[in-house]
Amino acid sequence: MQRANSQDAHLDDKSRLKLIGAHGAFDRIKCAHEAGEMTADAAVAACEMLLRGLDDLKARVPASRQSAAREARKTAWLVWQKTDGKCTYCAVTLNPFDRNADNGFHIDHVTPKDAGGTDDIDNLTPACRSCNISKGPRTPEQWEARHGLQ
Numbered sequence: 786m787q788r789a790n791s792q793d794a795h796l797d798d799k800s801r802l803k804l805i806g807a808h809g810a811f812d813r814i815k816c817a818h819e820a821g822e823m824t825a826d827a828a829v830a831a832c833e834m835l836l837r838g839l840d841d842l843k844a845r846v847p848a849s850r851q852s853a854a855r856e857a858r859k860t861a862w863l864v865w866q867k868t869d870g871k872c873t874y875c876a877v878t879l880n881p882f883d884r885n886a887d888n889g890f891h892i893d894h895v896t897p898k899d900a901g902g903t904d905d906i907d908n909l910t911p912a913c914r915s916c917n918i919s920k921g922p923r924t925p926e927q928w929e930a931r932h933g934l935q
Contacts, residue, residue: 809882810835864892864909872913874920874928879913891917896924 811832818828870879872888879890893912896902899922912920920928 860906860909861890861892863906864911865890868911871911872916873910874912874916874925877913879911884914887913887915889914893917893920897922900924 814823814828814831814835817823818825823831865879865881867873870881870890871877872879873893877888880886880888881890883889884891891912891914893910893916894902894904895908895910898904902908919932923931
C-alpha cells in the first residue's frame with residue numbers, strides 16, 4: 786500500500802483528496818441505492834460522473850506509474866479481503882484512508898523480509914498501524930511471546 790501512496794505523490798493535495806473522496810462517494814451511492822433512496826439510473830449516472838472526474842486525474846499520471854499503482858492497489862485489495870478489513874492480530878476494523886490512524890490499514894509481512902519472508906500474497910496480512918509497528922521485524926510467534934500473548 787505504501788507503494789501506491791508514493792506513486793500518487795506527484796498529485797497535488799486537492800487531487801489526492803478527490804481520489805480519496807471518490808472511494809467514499811462510490812460507497813455512498815451504493816448505500817443510497819440499496820436503501821431505496823436512489824434509482825438504479827440515478828446511481829449509474831452519479832457513478833459515471835465520478836468516473837469522468839477520476840479519468841481527468843488519471844490523465845495526469847504517466848502510464849508506468851499507473852501500472853505500478855494498479856498492481857499495488859490490487860495487492861492491497863487481496864490482502865484486505867483475507868480478513869474482511871479486520872486486523873489479523875487484534876481484530877480492530879481497519880481504516881483504509883488514513884494509514885497514520887491507530888487503526889490505519891497496513892500490510893504486514895507474516896514472516897519478516899529480514900527473516901527470509903517474501904512479498905508473496907501468502908506472506909502478507911492486514912494489520913492495524915499499532916500492531917504492525919509493535920510487531921516490527923518479528924514473526925507472530927516472537928511478537929506474541931514478547932507481549933505474553935501465548
